[in-house]
Structure formats: C-alpha cells, structure tokens
Amino acid sequence: MQKKYDHASIEKKWQKKWDDAGLYVADIEKAESPFYNLWMFPYPSAEGLHAGHAFASTGSDIYGRYMRMTGRDVFQPIGYDSFGIHSENYAIKINENPQSVVKRTTKHYEEQMRSLGHGYDWTRTVTTSDPDYYRWTQWLFVKMFEAGLAYKKKATVNFCPSCKTVLADEQVIDGKCERCGTIVEKKDLDQWFFKITDYADRLLTGLGKIDWSQRVISAQRNWIGKSEGRTIEFQVEGTGRKIKVFTTRPETLNSATFLAVASSEGKDVKEKWGKFTGKYAINPINGDKLPIWETNYVDSSYGTGAIMGVPAYDERDREFAGKYYIDIVEKPFTKEILGEKTIHYHLRDWLVSRQRYWGAPIPMIDCPKDGWVTVPEKDLPILLPTISDYKPEGAGRGPLANHKDFFEVKCPKCGCMAKRETDVMDTFVDSSWYFLAYPNVGTKEWKSVPSAGSGQAFFDEKIMKAWLPVNLYFGGAEHSVLHLMYSRFVTMVLHDLKYLDFDEPFPKFFAHGLMIKDGAKMSKSRGNVVNPDEYVEKFGADALRIYLAFMGPMDSSPDFRDSGMEGASRFLGKVWRLFNEEPEHPTSPRLRGVGNTAVSSKLHQTIKKVTKDIEGYKFNTAISSLMELVNVMNEYKVSSTKYLETLALLLAPFAPHLSEEVWVEILGRPFSIHKANWPKYDDSLIRSDTVEIVVQVNGKMRGTLSLESGIGNRESEVTQLAKDDEKVAKWLEGKKIIKIIFVPGKIINFVIS
Numbered sequence: 100m101q102k103k104y105d106h107a108s109i110e111k112k113w114q115k116k117w118d119d120a121g122l123y124v125a126d127i128e129k130a131e132s133p134f135y136n137l138w139m140f141p142y143p144s145a146e147g148l149h150a151g152h153a154f155a156s157t158g159s160d161i162y163g164r165y166m167r168m169t170g171r172d173v174f175q176p177i178g179y180d181s182f183g184i185h186s187e188n189y190a191i192k193i194n195e196n197p198q199s200v201v202k203r204t205t206k207h208y209e210e211q212m213r214s215l216g217h218g219y220d221w222t223r224t225v226t227t228s229d230p231d232y233y234r235w236t237q238w239l240f241v242k243m244f245e246a247g248l249a250y251k252k253k254a255t256v257n258f259c260p261s262c263k264t265v266l267a268d269e270q271v272i273d274g275k276c277e278r279c280g281t282i283v284e285k286k287d288l289d290q291w292f293f294k295i296t297d298y299a300d301r302l303l304t305g306l307g308k309i310d311w312s313q314r315v316i317s318a319q320r321n322w323i324g325k326s327e328g329r330t331i332e333f334q335v336e337g338t339g340r341k342i343k344v345f346t347t348r349p350e351t352l353n354s355a356t357f358l359a360v361a362s363s364e365g366k367d368v369k370e371k372w373g374k375f376t377g378k379y380a381i382n383p384i385n386g387d388k389l390p391i392w393e394t395n396y397v398d399s400s401y402g403t404g405a406i407m408g409v410p411a412y413d414e415r416d417r418e419f420a421g422k423y424y425i426d427i428v429e430k431p432f433t434k435e436i437l438g439e440k441t442i443h444y445h446l447r448d449w450l451v452s453r454q455r456y457w458g459a460p461i462p463m464i465d466c467p468k469d470g471w472v473t474v475p476e477k478d479l480p481i482l483l484p485t486i487s488d489y490k491p492e493g494a495g496r497g498p499l500a501n502h503k504d505f506f507e508v509k510c511p512k513c514g515c516m517a518k519r520e521t522d523v524m525d526t527f528v529d530s531s532w533y534f535l536a537y538p539n540v541g542t543k544e545w546k547s548v549p550s551a552g553s554g555q556a557f558f559d560e561k562i563m564k565a566w567l568p569v570n571l572y573f574g575g576a577e578h579s580v581l582h583l584m585y586s587r588f589v590t591m592v593l594h595d596l597k598y599l600d601f602d603e604p605f606p607k608f609f610a611h612g613l614m615i616k617d618g619a620k621m622s623k624s625r626g627n628v629v630n631p632d633e634y635v636e637k638f639g640a641d642a643l644r645i646y647l648a649f650m651g652p653m654d655s656s657p658d659f660r661d662s663g664m665e666g667a668s669r670f671l672g673k674v675w676r677l678f679n680e681e682p683e684h685p686t687s688p689r690l691r692g693v694g695n696t697a698v699s700s701k702l703h704q705t706i707k708k709v710t711k712d713i714e715g716y717k718f719n720t721a722i723s724s725l726m727e728l729v730n731v732m733n734e735y736k737v738s739s740t741k742y743l744e745t746l747a748l749l750l751a752p753f754a755p756h757l758s759e760e761v762w763v764e765i766l767g768r769p770f771s772i773h774k775a776n777w778p779k780y781d782d783s784l785i786r787s788d789t790v791e792i793v794v795q796v797n798g799k800m801r802g803t804l805s806l807e808s809g810i811g812n813r814e815s816e817v818t819q820l821a822k823d824d825e826k827v828a829k830w831l832e833g834k835k836i837i838k839i840i841f842v843p844g845k846i847i848n849f850v851i852s
C-alpha cells in the first residue's frame with residue numbers, strides 16, 4: 100500500500116526534529132569552513148510576511164542549504180528591523196503602544212518563517228528595538244561623534260508632512276516619501292548628520308572590488324555622482340568681492356551671460372524663480388558685465404552654491420534666461436581653460452535624526468558650558484521610555500521633548516544642568532550594522548558594558564575573523580542607495596577606527612527581483628498581497644518553496660499565480676510516488692540495459708546542471724531539470740536506491756521536508772539529509788548531447804554557453820541565450836549589433852559598432 104503524501108504532518112515532524120537537534124545552529128566558535136549566508140532582515144509589519152518575502156528568503160535558504168551540503172559550516176541568522184516609522188505608524192493607527200505591537204508582529208514573523216522550513220539559527224537573532232541591541236546603535240553614534248563624523252546643523256531638509264518627520268535624501272523617491280508616498284516639503288531645521296561625504300571617494304572606488312549585481316553598482320555610482328570640473332572666480336563689479344562658480348563646461352565661459360547664486364527665498368516656487376541683485380560680475384576671459392541673480396534652481400549645498408549661466412549651452416540656464424529676458428549668446432569655446440580643477444560629489448551627508456518616538460534615542464547631551472557632549476559609554480543604553488503620548492506633533496520636535504524626566508540631565512563633563520537630545524535615530528542607522536551583531540550575539544563582549552576609550556566593542560576578535568565579512572548577502576535592489584550605502588559607510592568608519600579589519604561588509608551581494616501579482620507590484624493599497632500562510636496550509640511549505648523557486652530566475656520579477664502552486668504540488672506528489680512504489684521488477688533487464696545508461700546519463704547531467712544553476716541563482720532551471728529527471732526515472736521505473744538517494748539529495752535544498760522524510764524513513768539513511776554530502780557528477784557518464792558554444796564580442800571571447808546539441812545548432816535560440824547571459828550582456832549593453840557570425844554548435848560572434 101502506498102502511503103499518502105501528508106505534507107502537514109511530515110513538515111511539522113521534521114521542523115521539530117531539526118529544532119531539537121539544533122541542526123541549523125552554527126558552531127560559531129569552532130567552525131572550520133564558515134559560510135555566512137545572510138538575507139536582509141525584514142521590518143516586522145502588521146500584515147506579516149508576504150509572498151515576496153517568502154520568494155526572497157527561500158532563494159537565500161536554498162543557497163544556504165546547498166552550501167551546507169558542500170561541506171561549509173553555514174550560519175544563517177534572522178532578525179527584525181523593528182524600530183522605525185513602519186511599525187510606529189501602524190501602532191498609531193490602531194492606538195496601541197509600539198512596544199506591544201512589535202512584540203506581537205515579531206512573534207508572528209517567527210512563526211511564519213519557521214513554517215516555511217528555512218534553516219535559520221534561531222539562537223542568534225536580533226531585534227533592533229531591544230535595549231541590548233540599540234545600546235550598540237548608540238555606541239556607534241558616540242564613535243561617529245568622537246571621530247568628527249556626526250554633527251548637528253541647521254539645514255534645508257526634506258520633511259514629510261504626513262509622517263511628520265524629516266527624511267534623508269535617500270528616503271525621497273521622485274519627490275515623495277519612501278514610506279507613505281506623500282509629496283515631500285523642504286524645511287530649515289536643526290538636524291544631526293553623519294558625514295558620509297567624507298567617504299564619497301572610498302565608497303566609489305570600493306565598488307571596483309566587490310561582486311555585486313551591476314544595476315546596484317550603477318545606482319550607487321550615480322548616487323555618489325562624482326563630477327569633475329573647474330572652479331572659476333568672478334570679480335563683483337565695484338566691490339572687492341569675488342564669486343566662485345563650479346562648472347563642468349569651462350570651455351563655454353565665453354558664452355556666459357549671467358551669474359546665479361543659491362537663494363534662500365523661492366524654495367516653495369515650483370518653476371525656476373529668480374531675483375536680480377542689482378550687481379554685476381566681470382567675466383574673467385572677455386571682460387563682459389554679467390548680471391548677478393539669486394535663484395531657486397541653484398543648490399546651496401552643491402559645488403560652490405553659485406553657477407555661471409550659459410543659456411546657449413545649458414538647458415536649465417536657457418529656461419531661466421527665457422523667463423527673465425536674459426541674453427542668450429553663443430560664442431566659440433575658449434581655447435584657454437580657466438579655473439582650478441575641482442571634484443564635487445552629489446552625495447549629501449546622511450540625515451540621521453528623526454522627530455519621532457520609535458527609534459534609538461540619540462546619546463547626546465547639550466550642555467550650556469560644554470556644548471554637545473556624548474553620553475559616557477558606561478551609561479548606555481539610554482533607554483527609550485514607555486510613554487503614552489508617542490504620536491508625532493510635527494512641530495520640529497519629537498514626543499520625548501515633552502518628557503522632562505527624560506531630557507533633564509546633568510552634563511557628564513561639568514555636572515551642571517543640561518538637556519538630553521530628544522530626537523531619535525532613523526531606522527537605517529539600526530540596520531547599518533546588524534550583520535556585525537549576529538555572530539557575536541550572546542558572547543560576553545556582546546553583553547559587556549563598554550568603557551570609554553577602551554577600544555572595546557561587542558566584537559569577539561576570533562569570531563569576527565572567522566565569520567566576517569558576510570559571504571553572501573541576498574536582498575532587494577530597492578536598498579541600492581539606502582541600506583547598502585549606509586552599511587558600507589559604517590563598515591569603513593569602523594575599519595578606520597580599527598574595530599574591523601575589513602572595509603567592505605558584503606563582498607558578494609545578490610539582488611533578487613520583486614515579486615508581482617497579476618502584473619502589478621504587490622502592495623497593500625492595490626489589495627494584491629499574497630499571504631504565504633494559506634499556501635503552506637493547503638499545499639505545504641515544500642510545494643510553496645518549489646513554486647517560488649520555479650517561477651523564474653531569482654533576479655527576475657515573477658508573477659504569482661495559483662495555477663503554478665498546483666503544478667508544484669503535483670510535482671512533489673510524483674516524487675513521493677517514485678519513492679513509495681514497490682520496486683516492480685528489481686532485476687528487470689531494462690534497468691541493467693539501455694534504460695540504465697539513459698538514466699545514469701540523465702542523472703549525472705542533472706547533478707551537473709542543478710549544481711551550476713544553484714550557484715548562478717537559477718533555481719527555476721534547476722527545478723525543471725529535476726522534473727525531467729523524475730520523468731525519466733518514472734519512465735524507466737527506477738527503483739535503485741543509489742538513484743533515489745541522489746534524487747533526494749538534489750531536491751533537499753528546494754524541498755527540505757520531503758527529502759528528509761524519504762531519506763530517513765524510506766531510504767533508511769542517517770538523519771539528516773541536510774548534513775549529507777552534495778552528489779558529485781561524473782563527466783564520462785554524461786552522454787555528450789550537450790555542446791559548449793563560445794560567445795565572442797568583436798572576436799574576443801566573453802563567455803560560453805553549455806546547451807543541448809539541438810538548441811546549440813539553432814541560431815535564433817543561441818543568439819537569445821547569449822544576449823541573456825550576464826557575462827556577455829555587459830559587453831553588448833548600449834551597443835549596436837551590426838552582424839552575427841554563427842557556427843552551429845561551436846561559436847557565436849557579435850560584431851558591434
């Protein structure tokens with residue numbers, strides 16, 4: 100009698116056994132071959148995990164499981180980015196204190212993640228709103244201040260009227276708030292900044308030594324925005340004053356018809372706005388008299404805060420000149436290039452203070468005598484008090500400013516009455532260092548009280564050496580210039596302060612795609628968010644995992660469909676039957692004869708393909724080759740244990756519960772399949788119905804494709820596959836293909852202009 104595939108009881112059983120055996124608890128102290136496999140920790144939102152989280156986390160888990168089977172000691176931690184506006188806004192909406200909301204949501208997240216069967220080390224989690232965590236966030240702030248990298252200053256900043264708080268430049272997307280989509284306003288406010296601009300050049304050059312998805316590298320490069328030009332000085336007529344302008348087109352100096360300086364007025368005016376100052380400047384190359392304007396389109400914080408207006412060559416200047424009847428003159432480029440060579444970056448300092456409640460209090464004290472003084476390290480953490488008036492008022496102060504018992508303190512330097520900072524830190528500060536925390540959680544360093552000047556942090560030196568930097572970071576590209584830039588910056592600072600011996604936190608980052616539903620991005624407002632729970636319940640976690648991994652390559656934007664779920668479930672049913680069928684004719688000649696060769700060739704081909712595909716995050720094609728293998732094994736009624744074992748091993752990263760069940764209960768192998776060795780393939784057993792095609796661009800080899808010979812002979816398919824290949828694509832990007840030379844089964848050469 101064949102046993103039914105009862106996913107619910109099988110999955111629960113193994114999740115418990117894995118937990119009891121501590122299967123995924125990394126031996127942090129003694130691991131010989133550490134592999135730190137990290138997925139971006141989630142915000143524990145009220146709704147819980149959605150299918151997009153499940154897609155991304157499953158991808159990371161598949162990779163981690165595979166690495167474990169190749170003999171690595173995998174550490175795969177998980178935690179919660181629980182401070183910040185997302186949790187706080189929800190708490191305000193339901194009129195409940197964020198503390199208790201976060202307790203509930205993190206618990207829900209944990210249940211959901213456990214039900215997906217991911218191999219997390221639950222003994223080392225972090226919750227950024229816990230005092231034992233944010234104590235170190237505050238410590239980081241203190242270090243930044245001591246290093247001269249944190250300062251408070253009045254600045255024109257982004258303000259979200261709906262969230263009633265300021266936002267960092269990186270949190271403004273197309274003029275709107277990253278969280279709620281409200282149009283952002285400009286306000287002049289006193290704010291804390293981290294001097295990330297000091298690291299602009301390092302952040303740029305570091306990009307050259309890390310293995311990241313190209314689009315994320317480009318996004319960071321553009322955001323840093325290195326600009327090389329000249330600083331040219333203009334005399335102001337009738338005064339001794341000079342105005343310096345920054346220009347990237349010094350050769351257009353002859354055609355300048357005005358000068359413009361940033362204005363403090365006109366910020367609320369949408370179109371270009373200006374006011375003539377009544378003064379003139381002298382063009383140093385030809386003596387022309389140029390009217391000096393104040394305008395809203397010159398940014399006071401970029402370059403020198405002044406420009407030379409060249410309407411003949413510059414679009415923005417032309418629009419301005421048109422509006423205010425300023426001359427437009429087109430003269431030849433100057434032969435002589437004036438001005439001093441200068442480099443400017445578009446990157447702005449990182450605005451880290453928030454006038455909100457739900458964040459780590461900024462550990463600074465304002466003393467009437469000593470100015471800003473850091474809270475002594477031994478007094479950390481500065482606890483966030485539980486208050487009932489946690490709603491933001493929007494008056495440029497956070498709710499803590501209403502609590503005397505919180506802000507009235509003595510200056511730690513001189514003992515006189517002083518005032519504690521009442522702003523809190525933005526959640527991106529919390530997440531800028533969490534990857535450093537995980538392996539250290541629970542150590543005596545982590546629990547220690549740092550003492551000033553001791554150079555002591557929460558890092559255990561041996562652990563840091565073994566586990567950091569992160570081996571593989573998996574996450575969303577939407578963080579390209581936010582979290583990923585901030586983490587690199589913080590790591591560089593801690594490196595320079597001699598706390599870390601590396602300066603790039605994520606030498607390898609894989610940007611997964613965003614899941615969509617019915618053609619649109621999954622979002623609450625569209626009402627198309629898929630909750631994974633119901634699918635886990637109906638089809639099982641393994642079926643959901645198989646489906647998520649099968650939807651498309653990890654970096655694509657797959658569309659969630661119920662019909663696909665059913666297909667995944669049918670596939671697992673087929674696998675189950677294969678393992679549970681009575682061997683029909685164990686000595687059948689088919690198994691020893693032709694069939695056997697075909698199956699063994701297919702088996703080794705599949706091992707090769709699945710291995711390669713997992714390493715390239717192409718889980719979808721790995722699964723389709725497993726499906727083919729299962730079909731072949733069915734066709735030949737394969738019951739040889741050796742074959743079944745290999746199939747179970749290959750399936751283990753994708754369907755961890757089912758493969759454990761058949762491994763232990765049917766094949767009688769020792770617990771656990773997840774610690775078993777990944778199968779090896781034998782090239783000589785692979786019948787050569789695959790061909791290697793060399794891909795060239797202008798005659799230079801840029802990649803190879805390993806294809807079934809049928810496909811390898813067809814030009815259109817090879818052309819498409821070659822173009823899709825990441826290694827080749829970067830050589831073709833933005834280029835015109837003039838000609839394609841194709842030798843079937845051997846070479847394809849793109850001739851580009």
Ligand code: ANZ
Pocket residue numbers: 326327345346347348351396397398399400401402403404405406407408409412413443
């Ligand atoms: C004259 C000119 C002629 C310019 C021309 C451009 C084209 P990047 O660095 O690539 O962004 N600029 C300089 N400082 C500015 C500020 N604070 N606010 C607004 N605009 C500013 O571009 C630098 C160019 O942007 C500079 O070169 C300057 O205009 C303008 F055909 O000078 B240019």
